[in-house]
Amino acid sequence: MAKINFGGVQETVITREEFPLEKAIDTLKYETIAIIGYGVQGPGQSLNLRDNGFNVIIGQRKGGKSWKKAIADGWIEGETLFEIEEACDNATIIQYLLSDAGQIDAWQQVKKSLTAGKTLYFSHGFGIIFNEQTNIIPPADVDVILVAPKGSGTSLRRLFLKGEGVNSSIAVYQNATGRAYEKAIALGIGVGSGYLFETDFRKEVYSDLTGERGILMGALAGMFEAQYEVLRSNGHSPSEAFNETVEELTQSLMPLVAENGMDWMFANTSVTAQRGALDWKGKFKQAAKPIFEQLYEEVASGREATRVIIEGSSPDYREKLDVELAEIRESELWKAGAAVRKLRPKL
Numbered sequence: 001m002a003k004i005n006f007g008g009v010q011e012t013v014i015t016r017e018e019f020p021l022e023k024a025i026d027t028l029k030y031e032t033i034a035i036i037g038y039g040v041q042g043p044g045q046s047l048n049l050r051d052n053g054f055n056v057i058i059g060q061r062k063g064g065k066s067w068k069k070a071i072a073d074g075w076i077e078g079e080t081l082f083e084i085e086e087a088c089d090n091a092t093i094i095q096y097l098l099s100d101a102g103q104i105d106a107w108q109q110v111k112k113s114l115t116a117g118k119t120l121y122f123s124h125g126f127g128i129i130f131n132e133q134t135n136i137i138p139p140a141d142v143d144v145i146l147v148a149p150k151g152s153g154t155s156l157r158r159l160f161l162k163g164e165g166v167n168s169s170i171a172v173y174q175n176a177t178g179r180a181y182e183k184a185i186a187l188g189i190g191v192g193s194g195y196l197f198e199t200d201f202r203k204e205v206y207s208d209l210t211g212e213r214g215i216l217m218g219a220l221a222g223m224f225e226a227q228y229e230v231l232r233s234n235g236h237s238p239s240e241a242f243n244e245t246v247e248e249l250t251q252s253l254m255p256l257v258a259e260n261g262m263d264w265m266f267a268n269t270s271v272t273a274q275r276g277a278l279d280w281k282g283k284f285k286q287a288a289k290p291i292f293e294q295l296y297e298e299v300a301s302g303r304e305a306t307r308v309i310i311e312g313s314s315p316d317y318r319e320k321l322d323v324e325l326a327e328i329r330e331s332e333l334w335k336a337g338a339a340v341r342k343l344r345p346k347l
Protein backbone atom coordinates (compact mmCIF):
# COMPACT_ATOMS: atom_id res chain seq x y z
CA MET A 1 0.00 0.00 0.00
CA ALA A 2 1.25 3.49 -0.83
CA LYS A 3 2.88 5.50 1.97
CA ILE A 4 2.17 9.14 1.31
CA ASN A 5 3.60 12.14 3.13
CA PHE A 6 0.83 14.49 4.31
CA GLY A 7 2.53 17.67 5.52
CA GLY A 8 5.31 15.67 7.20
CA VAL A 9 3.22 12.72 8.46
CA GLN A 10 3.41 9.37 6.63
CA GLU A 11 0.03 7.69 6.06
CA THR A 12 -1.18 4.60 4.22
CA VAL A 13 -3.38 5.18 1.18
CA ILE A 14 -4.79 2.49 -1.10
CA THR A 15 -4.90 3.43 -4.75
CA ARG A 16 -6.90 2.00 -7.65
CA GLU A 17 -3.58 1.19 -9.34
CA GLU A 18 -2.69 -1.18 -6.49
CA PHE A 19 -6.19 -2.61 -6.17
CA PRO A 20 -7.93 -2.29 -9.55
CA LEU A 21 -11.64 -2.94 -10.10
CA GLU A 22 -10.94 -6.40 -11.63
CA LYS A 23 -9.21 -7.46 -8.39
CA ALA A 24 -12.14 -6.09 -6.36
CA ILE A 25 -14.63 -8.07 -8.47
CA ASP A 26 -12.49 -11.21 -8.10
CA THR A 27 -12.28 -10.71 -4.30
CA LEU A 28 -16.07 -10.58 -4.00
CA LYS A 29 -17.05 -12.99 -6.79
CA TYR A 30 -18.88 -15.40 -4.44
CA GLU A 31 -20.59 -12.65 -2.40
CA THR A 32 -24.12 -11.25 -2.56
CA ILE A 33 -24.13 -7.66 -1.35
CA ALA A 34 -27.34 -6.34 0.26
CA ILE A 35 -27.66 -2.57 0.50
CA ILE A 36 -29.98 -1.97 3.45
CA GLY A 37 -31.58 1.47 3.12
CA TYR A 38 -32.20 3.48 -0.03
CA GLY A 39 -31.91 7.05 1.25
CA VAL A 40 -28.83 9.04 0.18
CA GLN A 41 -25.85 6.65 0.42
CA GLY A 42 -27.93 3.59 -0.54
CA PRO A 43 -28.62 4.70 -4.14
CA GLY A 44 -25.09 6.06 -4.70
CA GLN A 45 -23.31 2.95 -3.43
CA SER A 46 -25.68 0.35 -4.87
CA LEU A 47 -25.89 1.87 -8.37
CA ASN A 48 -22.10 2.24 -8.55
CA LEU A 49 -21.65 -1.36 -7.38
CA ARG A 50 -24.21 -2.59 -9.91
CA ASP A 51 -22.62 -0.64 -12.76
CA ASN A 52 -19.21 -1.97 -11.69
CA GLY A 53 -20.45 -5.56 -12.09
CA PHE A 54 -21.02 -6.73 -8.49
CA ASN A 55 -23.88 -8.91 -7.35
CA VAL A 56 -26.16 -6.44 -5.51
CA ILE A 57 -29.64 -6.50 -3.99
CA ILE A 58 -31.58 -3.88 -2.02
CA GLY A 59 -33.35 -4.20 1.35
CA GLN A 60 -35.77 -1.39 2.16
CA ARG A 61 -39.05 -0.85 4.03
CA LYS A 62 -41.81 -1.44 1.51
CA GLY A 63 -44.09 1.23 0.11
CA GLY A 64 -42.47 4.55 1.01
CA LYS A 65 -40.59 7.14 -1.01
CA SER A 66 -37.29 5.21 -0.90
CA TRP A 67 -38.97 1.99 -2.08
CA LYS A 68 -40.48 3.84 -5.06
CA LYS A 69 -37.14 5.43 -5.85
CA ALA A 70 -35.48 1.99 -5.86
CA ILE A 71 -38.04 0.75 -8.40
CA ALA A 72 -37.52 3.87 -10.52
CA ASP A 73 -33.76 3.12 -10.45
CA GLY A 74 -34.36 -0.31 -11.96
CA TRP A 75 -34.36 -2.60 -8.88
CA ILE A 76 -37.00 -5.32 -9.30
CA GLU A 77 -39.27 -6.43 -6.47
CA GLY A 78 -38.65 -10.10 -5.58
CA GLU A 79 -35.50 -10.26 -7.72
CA THR A 80 -33.19 -7.49 -6.55
CA LEU A 81 -35.48 -5.51 -4.21
CA PHE A 82 -36.73 -7.01 -0.92
CA GLU A 83 -37.94 -6.10 2.54
CA ILE A 84 -35.01 -5.64 4.93
CA GLU A 85 -35.17 -9.08 6.58
CA GLU A 86 -35.34 -11.02 3.31
CA ALA A 87 -32.48 -9.05 1.76
CA CYS A 88 -30.31 -9.72 4.84
CA ASP A 89 -31.11 -13.45 4.67
CA ASN A 90 -30.15 -13.55 0.98
CA ALA A 91 -26.87 -11.69 1.46
CA THR A 92 -23.33 -12.56 2.52
CA ILE A 93 -22.38 -8.89 2.86
CA ILE A 94 -24.82 -6.53 4.57
CA GLN A 95 -24.18 -2.84 3.90
CA TYR A 96 -26.07 -1.20 6.73
CA LEU A 97 -27.11 2.13 5.21
CA LEU A 98 -30.23 3.03 7.17
CA SER A 99 -30.11 6.39 8.93
CA ASP A 100 -27.98 6.08 12.08
CA ALA A 101 -31.11 6.23 14.28
CA GLY A 102 -32.95 3.78 11.97
CA GLN A 103 -30.10 1.27 12.39
CA ILE A 104 -31.04 0.93 16.07
CA ASP A 105 -34.66 0.02 15.24
CA ALA A 106 -33.84 -2.54 12.57
CA TRP A 107 -30.86 -4.13 14.36
CA GLN A 108 -32.65 -7.23 15.68
CA GLN A 109 -33.87 -8.05 12.15
CA VAL A 110 -30.37 -7.65 10.73
CA LYS A 111 -28.59 -9.45 13.56
CA LYS A 112 -30.69 -12.60 13.06
CA SER A 113 -29.22 -13.14 9.61
CA LEU A 114 -25.60 -12.50 10.61
CA THR A 115 -24.39 -16.08 10.54
CA ALA A 116 -20.70 -17.04 10.85
CA GLY A 117 -18.44 -15.67 8.11
CA LYS A 118 -20.84 -12.96 6.86
CA THR A 119 -19.78 -9.33 6.64
CA LEU A 120 -21.43 -6.33 8.28
CA TYR A 121 -20.51 -3.05 6.58
CA PHE A 122 -21.09 0.52 7.78
CA SER A 123 -20.47 3.92 6.21
CA HIS A 124 -20.16 5.62 9.59
CA GLY A 125 -18.74 4.43 12.90
CA PHE A 126 -21.80 5.69 14.81
CA GLY A 127 -23.70 2.45 15.54
CA ILE A 128 -20.58 0.60 16.71
CA ILE A 129 -18.72 3.30 18.65
CA PHE A 130 -21.80 4.48 20.53
CA ASN A 131 -23.02 0.91 21.06
CA GLU A 132 -23.79 1.56 24.73
CA GLN A 133 -26.59 3.71 23.33
CA THR A 134 -27.35 1.88 20.07
CA ASN A 135 -27.02 -1.73 21.34
CA ILE A 136 -25.48 -2.62 17.96
CA ILE A 137 -23.14 -5.40 19.04
CA PRO A 138 -22.35 -7.78 16.17
CA PRO A 139 -21.72 -11.49 16.77
CA ALA A 140 -18.00 -12.28 17.18
CA ASP A 141 -17.83 -14.58 14.15
CA VAL A 142 -18.68 -11.97 11.48
CA ASP A 143 -16.41 -9.41 9.80
CA VAL A 144 -17.26 -5.80 10.65
CA ILE A 145 -15.89 -3.19 8.28
CA LEU A 146 -16.34 0.43 7.30
CA VAL A 147 -16.19 2.30 4.01
CA ALA A 148 -17.15 5.92 4.61
CA PRO A 149 -17.26 8.06 1.49
CA LYS A 150 -16.16 11.56 2.45
CA GLY A 151 -18.97 13.23 0.60
CA SER A 152 -22.69 13.01 -0.07
CA GLY A 153 -24.09 9.87 -1.71
CA THR A 154 -25.33 12.21 -4.43
CA SER A 155 -21.77 13.33 -5.17
CA LEU A 156 -20.58 9.70 -5.02
CA ARG A 157 -22.95 8.82 -7.86
CA ARG A 158 -22.48 12.03 -9.88
CA LEU A 159 -18.69 11.86 -9.82
CA PHE A 160 -18.77 8.13 -10.67
CA LEU A 161 -20.89 8.88 -13.74
CA LYS A 162 -18.33 11.51 -14.77
CA GLY A 163 -15.53 8.93 -14.43
CA GLU A 164 -14.25 10.57 -11.24
CA GLY A 165 -14.63 9.56 -7.59
CA VAL A 166 -15.02 10.53 -3.94
CA ASN A 167 -12.28 9.49 -1.52
CA SER A 168 -13.34 7.18 1.33
CA SER A 169 -12.08 6.25 4.77
CA ILE A 170 -11.85 2.51 5.43
CA ALA A 171 -11.53 0.56 8.68
CA VAL A 172 -11.81 -2.92 10.14
CA TYR A 173 -13.50 -3.37 13.52
CA GLN A 174 -13.70 -7.15 13.58
CA ASN A 175 -11.74 -9.58 11.41
CA ALA A 176 -13.39 -12.95 11.98
CA THR A 177 -12.50 -14.54 8.63
CA GLY A 178 -9.04 -13.06 8.15
CA ARG A 179 -10.35 -11.43 4.94
CA ALA A 180 -12.03 -8.36 6.42
CA TYR A 181 -9.38 -5.91 5.24
CA GLU A 182 -9.37 -7.07 1.62
CA LYS A 183 -13.19 -7.07 1.61
CA ALA A 184 -13.18 -3.46 2.87
CA ILE A 185 -10.78 -2.42 0.11
CA ALA A 186 -12.73 -4.29 -2.57
CA LEU A 187 -16.00 -2.69 -1.46
CA GLY A 188 -14.34 0.72 -1.24
CA ILE A 189 -13.27 0.40 -4.86
CA GLY A 190 -16.62 -1.17 -5.82
CA VAL A 191 -18.75 1.69 -4.47
CA GLY A 192 -16.79 4.09 -6.65
CA SER A 193 -14.22 5.57 -4.28
CA GLY A 194 -11.10 7.17 -5.68
CA TYR A 195 -8.44 6.71 -2.99
CA LEU A 196 -8.95 4.83 0.29
CA PHE A 197 -7.59 6.28 3.55
CA GLU A 198 -7.01 3.96 6.53
CA THR A 199 -8.64 4.90 9.82
CA ASP A 200 -10.53 3.22 12.68
CA PHE A 201 -14.23 3.39 13.56
CA ARG A 202 -13.69 5.83 16.46
CA LYS A 203 -11.58 8.31 14.52
CA GLU A 204 -14.01 8.19 11.59
CA VAL A 205 -17.05 8.94 13.71
CA TYR A 206 -15.43 11.68 15.82
CA SER A 207 -13.97 13.49 12.79
CA ASP A 208 -17.11 13.07 10.68
CA LEU A 209 -19.49 14.37 13.37
CA THR A 210 -17.16 17.29 14.07
CA GLY A 211 -16.71 18.16 10.39
CA GLU A 212 -20.39 18.16 9.44
CA ARG A 213 -21.42 20.15 12.54
CA GLY A 214 -18.42 22.41 11.98
CA ILE A 215 -16.95 23.87 8.84
CA LEU A 216 -18.69 21.59 6.32
CA MET A 217 -22.25 22.47 7.28
CA GLY A 218 -23.10 23.95 10.69
CA ALA A 219 -20.35 26.57 10.99
CA LEU A 220 -20.64 27.44 7.33
CA ALA A 221 -24.40 27.97 7.48
CA GLY A 222 -24.05 30.06 10.66
CA MET A 223 -21.25 32.20 9.20
CA PHE A 224 -23.26 32.82 6.03
CA GLU A 225 -26.20 34.07 8.09
CA ALA A 226 -24.04 36.24 10.35
CA GLN A 227 -22.30 38.09 7.52
CA TYR A 228 -25.46 38.39 5.40
CA GLU A 229 -27.40 39.91 8.30
CA VAL A 230 -24.66 42.45 9.07
CA LEU A 231 -24.53 43.56 5.43
CA ARG A 232 -28.31 43.81 5.21
CA SER A 233 -28.64 45.74 8.46
CA ASN A 234 -26.14 48.25 7.05
CA GLY A 235 -28.29 48.93 4.02
CA HIS A 236 -26.84 46.57 1.42
CA SER A 237 -29.29 44.99 -1.01
CA PRO A 238 -30.10 41.24 -0.82
CA SER A 239 -28.26 40.52 -4.07
CA GLU A 240 -25.17 42.40 -2.96
CA ALA A 241 -25.18 40.71 0.44
CA PHE A 242 -25.68 37.27 -1.11
CA ASN A 243 -23.05 37.74 -3.83
CA GLU A 244 -20.51 38.88 -1.25
CA THR A 245 -21.32 36.06 1.19
CA VAL A 246 -22.13 32.90 -0.78
CA GLU A 247 -22.00 33.25 -4.54
CA GLU A 248 -18.45 34.49 -4.87
CA LEU A 249 -17.29 31.89 -2.36
CA THR A 250 -18.80 28.88 -4.14
CA GLN A 251 -18.34 30.04 -7.73
CA SER A 252 -15.04 31.86 -7.69
CA LEU A 253 -12.86 31.48 -4.62
CA MET A 254 -13.45 27.89 -3.35
CA PRO A 255 -12.72 26.38 -6.76
CA LEU A 256 -9.33 28.11 -6.53
CA VAL A 257 -8.77 26.68 -3.03
CA ALA A 258 -9.79 23.23 -4.30
CA GLU A 259 -7.44 23.53 -7.24
CA ASN A 260 -4.29 24.71 -5.55
CA GLY A 261 -4.72 25.60 -1.88
CA MET A 262 -5.44 28.65 0.26
CA ASP A 263 -2.29 30.60 -0.62
CA TRP A 264 -3.12 30.21 -4.32
CA MET A 265 -6.57 31.70 -3.78
CA PHE A 266 -5.01 34.55 -1.76
CA ALA A 267 -2.46 35.06 -4.54
CA ASN A 268 -5.27 35.59 -7.02
CA THR A 269 -6.96 38.36 -5.06
CA SER A 270 -5.95 41.98 -4.59
CA VAL A 271 -3.30 43.12 -2.14
CA THR A 272 -6.13 44.93 -0.36
CA ALA A 273 -8.06 41.67 0.07
CA GLN A 274 -4.99 39.69 1.09
CA ARG A 275 -3.90 42.21 3.72
CA GLY A 276 -7.34 42.47 5.25
CA ALA A 277 -8.04 38.72 5.18
CA LEU A 278 -4.68 37.88 6.78
CA ASP A 279 -5.28 40.43 9.53
CA TRP A 280 -8.86 39.31 10.26
CA LYS A 281 -8.15 35.56 10.03
CA GLY A 282 -6.64 35.52 13.53
CA LYS A 283 -9.70 37.17 15.08
CA PHE A 284 -12.07 34.67 13.46
CA LYS A 285 -9.89 31.75 14.54
CA GLN A 286 -9.80 33.04 18.11
CA ALA A 287 -13.57 33.40 18.19
CA ALA A 288 -14.27 30.02 16.55
CA LYS A 289 -11.69 27.71 18.17
CA PRO A 290 -13.43 27.47 21.58
CA ILE A 291 -16.65 26.49 19.77
CA PHE A 292 -14.83 23.77 17.84
CA GLU A 293 -13.30 22.53 21.12
CA GLN A 294 -16.73 22.43 22.73
CA LEU A 295 -18.10 20.62 19.67
CA TYR A 296 -15.37 17.95 19.76
CA GLU A 297 -15.99 17.40 23.47
CA GLU A 298 -19.74 16.97 22.87
CA VAL A 299 -18.96 14.41 20.16
CA ALA A 300 -16.32 12.48 22.13
CA SER A 301 -18.48 12.37 25.28
CA GLY A 302 -21.29 10.67 23.34
CA ARG A 303 -23.72 13.50 24.18
CA GLU A 304 -23.98 14.48 20.51
CA ALA A 305 -24.89 10.87 19.70
CA THR A 306 -27.58 10.93 22.40
CA ARG A 307 -29.15 14.00 20.81
CA VAL A 308 -29.06 12.43 17.32
CA ILE A 309 -30.66 9.22 18.60
CA ILE A 310 -33.42 10.98 20.55
CA GLU A 311 -34.26 13.44 17.78
CA GLY A 312 -33.77 10.93 14.95
CA SER A 313 -36.05 8.33 16.54
CA SER A 314 -38.94 10.68 17.18
CA PRO A 315 -41.88 9.66 14.96
CA ASP A 316 -42.38 13.19 13.61
CA TYR A 317 -38.67 13.77 12.91
CA ARG A 318 -39.09 14.07 9.12
CA GLU A 319 -42.01 16.53 9.44
CA LYS A 320 -40.07 18.69 11.90
CA LEU A 321 -37.01 18.56 9.63
CA ASP A 322 -39.09 19.64 6.64
CA VAL A 323 -40.27 22.68 8.62
CA GLU A 324 -36.68 23.61 9.56
CA LEU A 325 -35.44 23.20 5.99
CA ALA A 326 -38.38 25.21 4.65
CA GLU A 327 -37.48 28.02 7.08
CA ILE A 328 -34.00 28.15 5.57
CA ARG A 329 -35.33 27.92 2.00
CA GLU A 330 -37.88 30.68 2.62
CA SER A 331 -35.44 33.04 4.36
CA GLU A 332 -34.50 36.18 2.49
CA LEU A 333 -30.89 35.00 2.24
CA TRP A 334 -31.70 31.78 0.40
CA LYS A 335 -34.51 33.29 -1.66
CA ALA A 336 -31.97 35.86 -2.82
CA GLY A 337 -29.72 32.85 -3.50
CA ALA A 338 -32.34 31.21 -5.71
CA ALA A 339 -32.60 34.40 -7.76
CA VAL A 340 -28.81 34.79 -8.00
CA ARG A 341 -28.37 31.14 -9.10
CA LYS A 342 -30.48 31.86 -12.18
CA LEU A 343 -28.04 34.58 -13.19
CA ARG A 344 -24.93 32.48 -13.64
CA PRO A 345 -23.54 33.36 -17.04
CA LYS A 346 -23.17 30.44 -19.44
CA LEU A 347 -21.27 31.90 -22.33
Ligand SMILES: NC(=O)c1ccc[n+]([C@@H]2O[C@H](COP(=O)([O-])OP(=O)(O)OC[C@H]3O[C@@H](n4cnc5c(N)ncnc54)[C@H](O)[C@@H]3O)[C@@H](O)[C@H]2O)c1
Binds near residue numbers: 152
Ligand atom coordinates in the same frame (compact mmCIF):
# COMPACT_ATOMS: atom_id res chain seq x y z
N1 LIG B 1 -26.00 10.94 3.48
C1 LIG B 1 -24.73 10.80 3.09
O1 LIG B 1 -24.35 11.22 2.00
C2 LIG B 1 -23.74 10.06 3.97
C3 LIG B 1 -22.36 10.23 3.75
C4 LIG B 1 -21.46 9.42 4.44
C5 LIG B 1 -21.94 8.49 5.36
N2 LIG B 1 -23.28 8.38 5.59
C6 LIG B 1 -23.76 7.36 6.51
O2 LIG B 1 -24.44 6.37 5.73
C7 LIG B 1 -25.53 5.81 6.48
C8 LIG B 1 -26.84 6.04 5.73
O3 LIG B 1 -27.08 7.42 5.68
P1 LIG B 1 -28.14 8.08 4.69
O4 LIG B 1 -27.99 9.56 4.84
O5 LIG B 1 -28.02 7.47 3.35
O6 LIG B 1 -29.48 7.61 5.38
P2 LIG B 1 -30.96 8.23 5.24
O7 LIG B 1 -31.20 9.18 6.36
O8 LIG B 1 -31.11 8.75 3.86
O9 LIG B 1 -31.85 6.94 5.50
C9 LIG B 1 -31.71 5.77 4.70
C10 LIG B 1 -32.96 4.93 4.74
O10 LIG B 1 -33.23 4.51 6.06
C11 LIG B 1 -34.60 4.17 6.10
N3 LIG B 1 -35.01 4.20 7.52
C12 LIG B 1 -34.89 5.24 8.39
N4 LIG B 1 -35.35 4.87 9.61
C13 LIG B 1 -35.74 3.57 9.49
C14 LIG B 1 -36.29 2.62 10.40
N5 LIG B 1 -36.55 2.95 11.67
N6 LIG B 1 -36.56 1.36 9.94
C15 LIG B 1 -36.31 1.03 8.65
N7 LIG B 1 -35.80 1.89 7.75
C16 LIG B 1 -35.52 3.13 8.17
C17 LIG B 1 -35.30 5.22 5.24
O11 LIG B 1 -36.39 4.60 4.58
C18 LIG B 1 -34.23 5.63 4.25
O12 LIG B 1 -34.47 5.14 2.97
C19 LIG B 1 -25.46 6.49 7.85
O13 LIG B 1 -24.66 5.70 8.68
C20 LIG B 1 -24.76 7.83 7.56
O14 LIG B 1 -24.12 8.40 8.67
C21 LIG B 1 -24.19 9.14 4.91
Ligand SMILES: CC(C)(O)[C@@H](O)C(=O)O
Binds near residue numbers: 151208216
Ligand atom coordinates in the same frame (compact mmCIF):
# COMPACT_ATOMS: atom_id res chain seq x y z
C1 LIG C 1 -22.00 14.11 3.54
C2 LIG C 1 -21.44 14.16 4.96
C3 LIG C 1 -21.84 15.45 5.65
O1 LIG C 1 -20.02 14.13 4.85
C4 LIG C 1 -21.82 12.90 5.77
O2 LIG C 1 -20.95 12.80 6.87
C5 LIG C 1 -23.24 12.80 6.25
O3 LIG C 1 -23.45 12.44 7.42
O4 LIG C 1 -24.16 12.98 5.43
Ligand SMILES: [Mg+2]
Binds near residue numbers: 124
Ligand atom coordinates in the same frame (compact mmCIF):
# COMPACT_ATOMS: atom_id res chain seq x y z
MG1 LIG D 1 -21.78 12.19 8.66
Ligand SMILES: [Mg+2]
Binds near residue numbers: 150151
Ligand atom coordinates in the same frame (compact mmCIF):
# COMPACT_ATOMS: atom_id res chain seq x y z
MG1 LIG E 1 -19.05 12.96 6.29
